[in-house]
Amino acid sequence: MRKILIVDDELEVRELVEVTLRGDTYQIFQARDGQEAVDIARAEKPEIILMDIMMPGNLDGLEATRRIKNDPETKDCKVIMLTAKGQESDREKGLEAGADDYFIKPFSPLELIRKVEEILG
Amino acid sequence: MELDDTYVSDRPHILVVDDERMIREILQEVIEHAGYVCSTAGSGEEALLILERMETEVVITDIVMPDLSGIDLLSRIKGRYRSDVIVITGNTDNFNYEEIVEKGASDFLYKPFNPRELVIRLHRILRERALIAERNKTYESLEVTNQQLMRYGKDLNETILDLKAAHQELKESYLDTIHRLVLAAEYRDEDTGEHIVRIGLYSANLAEKLGFPDREVQNILYAAPMHDVGKIGIPDSILMKPGKLTAEEFETMKTHTAIGAKLLANSRSEILHTAEQIALSHHEKWNGRGYPQGISGREIPMVGRIVSIADVFDALTSKRPYKDPHPMEDAIEIIERERGGHFDPQVVDVFLEHIDEMLKIKEEVNKIEPESIIPRPEAE
Numbered sequence: 001m002r003k004i005l006i007v008d009d010e011l012e013v014r015e016l017v018e019v020t021l022r023g024d025t026y027q028i029f030q031a032r033d034g035q036e037a038v039d040i041a042r043a044e045k046p047e048i049i050l051m052d053i054m055m056p057g058n059l060d061g062l063e064a065t066r067r068i069k070n071d072p073e074t075k076d077c078k079v080i081m082l083t084a085k086g087q088e089s090d091r092e093k094g095l096e097a098g099a100d101d102y103f104i105k106p107f108s109p110l111e112l113i114r115k116v117e118e119i120l121g
Numbered sequence: 122m123e124l125d126d127t128y129v130s131d132r133p134h135i136l137v138v139d140d141e142r143m144i145r146e147i148l149q150e151v152i153e154h155a156g157y158v159c160s161t162a163g164s165g166e167e168a169l170l171i172l173e174r175m176e177t178e179v180v181i182t183d184i185v186m187p188d189l190s191g192i193d194l195l196s197r198i199k200g201r202y203r204s205d206v207i208v209i210t211g212n213t214d215n216f217n218y219e220e221i222v223e224k225g226a227s228d229f230l231y232k233p234f235n236p237r238e239l240v241i242r243l244h245r246i247l248r249e250r251a252l253i254a255e256r257n258k259t260y261e262s263l264e265v266t267n268q269q270l271m272r273y274g275k276d277l278n279e280t281i282l283d284l285k286a287a288h289q290e291l292k293e294s295y296l297d298t299i300h301r302l303v304l305a306a307e308y309r310d311e312d313t314g315e316h317i318v319r320i321g322l323y324s325a326n327l328a329e330k331l332g333f334p335d336r337e338v339q340n341i342l343y344a345a346p347m348h349d350v351g352k353i354g355i356p357d358s359i360l361m362k363p364g365k366l367t368a369e370e371f372e373t374m375k376t377h378t379a380i381g382a383k384l385l386a387n388s389r390s391e392i393l394h395t396a397e398q399i400a401l402s403h404h405e406k407w408n409g410r411g412y413p414q415g416i417s418g419r420e421i422p423m424v425g426r427i428v429s430i431a432d433v434f435d436a437l438t439s440k441r442p443y444k445d446p447h448p449m450e451d452a453i454e455i456i457e458r459e460r461g462g463h464f465d466p467q468v469v470d471v472f473l474e475h476i477d478e479m480l481k482i483k484e485e486v487n488k489i490e491p492e493s494i495i496p497r498p499e500a501e
Contacts, residue, residue: 012266084265106269110276 001027002120003046007037007064008082009055017050017082020109021116034059038067041074048119049079050112051099053090062090062097069098078119082107133247134158134175138168138182138194139209148181151236155243165189165197172202179227179246181207181239192224199225205246209234296343299392306350309360315486316435317346322482323431324424330471331427337395344396345428348403351381375412378404395424403428406463418465426465430456430472433463438483449480 004026006017014030021028029044031037033055041049049068053061061081068074081094081102091102100119103112135157137148145161152159160175162168166189168180180198184191195206205227221229228242303317325342333341352360355377359370366374381400385393401413402425409417411429437452447455453476460469472479 016269085268105265106272108276109273110279 001025003027003029003044003048004116005029005031005037005040005044005046005049005077007031007034007049007055007061008052009033009057010052013052013082017112020112026116033057034061034064034067037061037064038071038074041068041077042071045074046077048116049077051079051081051094053081053083053094054087062093065094065097065099080115080119132156132158133178134160135243136168136171136175136177136180136204137161138163138165138180138186138191140164140183140186144183147236148239151240152243155240157243165191165194168194169197172198172204177202177204178250179205179207179243181209181230181243183209185211192221195221195224195226205250207239207242207246299343299347303346303350306347306353309357310349310352315489316439318489319435319483319486320348320428320431321346322486323434323479324428326475326478326482327427327431327468327472328424330475331423331468336391340392340395341399341424341427343392344399344424345431347381347385347393347396348399348428348432349377349381350384350396351377351379351400353384354380375404378402378413398422399424399428401425403432405429407465408462411463421465426468430464430468433459434472434479 002025004021006014006028007030008014008017009032011032014032018028018030029040029046031040034057037049037051038059040046051061051065055061059067065079065081068077068079078101079099081091081099082105083090083094083102084105088104091104094102101115103115135152137145137152137159138161139145139148140163142163145163149159149161160171160177162171165182165186168182169189171177172180180194182191182194186194189197191208195208198204198206206225207228207230208221208226209230209232211232218229227246230239230242300314300317304314307314307317321342324345325338328341329338355374359366359373362370378401382397385397385400388394388397399422402416402422405411405414405416405421405425406429407418407421407426409415411421434452434456437447437455438449440446446452453473456464456469457473460466
């Protein structure tokens with residue numbers, strides 16, 4: 001099964017994204033912060049990582065993305081950022097950090113599903 | 122006083138405004154001792170400068186000061202900053218409570234006061250601010266959630282509209298396919314596809330008048346035109362024979378009912394299931410003298426009894442290459458005469474009761490351009 005990792009500090013957002021993508025085609029993992037995201041990325045090698053940028057802790061979404069993209073083990077994971085509205089500057093930073101695409105919250109579930117299907121072919 | 126613009130602290134910042142230096146110093150000491158960051162200003166103007174440069178949770182101000190009074194300062198603060206303001210008043214000061222409350226002061230203190238009382242009031246105000254901040258944060262989070270929910274609603278709506286359109290398109294192509302299948306079956310036999318359109322409309326109209334639910338009326342509308350698809354299995358020599366059929370040929374001809382039912386059998390489609398029943402039973406007669414099974418009365422499925430009368434009426438009133446149509450009066454008379462013989466009496470009654478509608482259907486179908494009904498190749 002294709003693997004997807006959802007990274008967000010808010011449980012509600014993780015659950016929402018998970019039910020949006022749930023089906024019998026994807027195996028979905030959740031991470032609550034940047035460190036957990038890096039760990040799960042290394043262990044599971046998901047094809048897609050949906051990464052919130054603003055997260056508490058010493059590893060935010062940007063730093064987590066940078067580490068995942070700099071690690072030869074995980075650099076092929078596609079990272080899609082989820083940035084809050086009004087934090088458009090995060091987008092630039094995220095792309096610089098190596099993110100492949102971005103969504104601005106509130107995100108469109110249809111677009112998210114299409115994007116995931118597009119990446120996974 | 123010196124201020125560092127970049128100074129950031131988690132501790133609340135309190136600003137004391139008084140023209141008397143002694144009072145400023147005493148208050149500052151008490152406030153700092155209570156664990157807060159404290160700035161002081163000797164005038165309203167100076168206070169405004171500090172407010173502009175530093176996030177300030179609470180301003181404690183005297184009323185009577187040269188130049189900008191405490192009341193004026195209060196008005197200026199409330200128009201621009203989110204700070205709470207505690208006003209310190211002397212007994213002799215010329216003020217009125219209503220005015221101060223209206224301008225937004227959070228609390229009063231009378232001179233002279235116990236500095237510990239000031240600290241208690243500061244605590245209370247800061248606790249309220251924390252609660253309000255928490256509430257606002259909850260609101261903001263709810264607002265974000267709500268916006269996301271709105272987005273889901275919008276996408277759900279879009280998805281449903283897409284599905285409906287796709288379903289409609291699928292249904293249309295399905296009905297179109299049925300129509301073409303029927304045309305294929307009738308191709309050798311009929312002049313136009315008008316017959317099959319009329320049979321559908323007559324039968325659906327009758328079913329509606331007999332009290333069938335809408336869904337079944339629709340099924341009959343699309344299923345009745347398939348009543349003769351079994352003719353596809355009848356040899357040309359019989360189907361297209363100009364003269365009268367021999368007894369043997371007629372026996373073969375009769376098999377179009379069972380052939381049709383077989384072609385339409387075992388479908389999951391309600392329409393095709395209804396069509397199967399119709400194909401098999403539309404030549405049965407109320408008196409049991411029909412075919413292929415020779416069943417009678419209520420043994421014959423209702424849809425068969427309905428299509429039977431529609432089929433005969435249409436045959437009687439349509440022009441064929443080898444015959445002119447019967448006059449309408451004759452057709453009606455024949456049907457009346459077969460009440461309880463060939464036809465179910467109840468269906469005959471309903472049919473005759475609504476004969477005007479049947480004639481209207483006939484007229485309407487005649488108006489349709491033949492090309493839109495039957496895609497026949499150009500005659501050679």
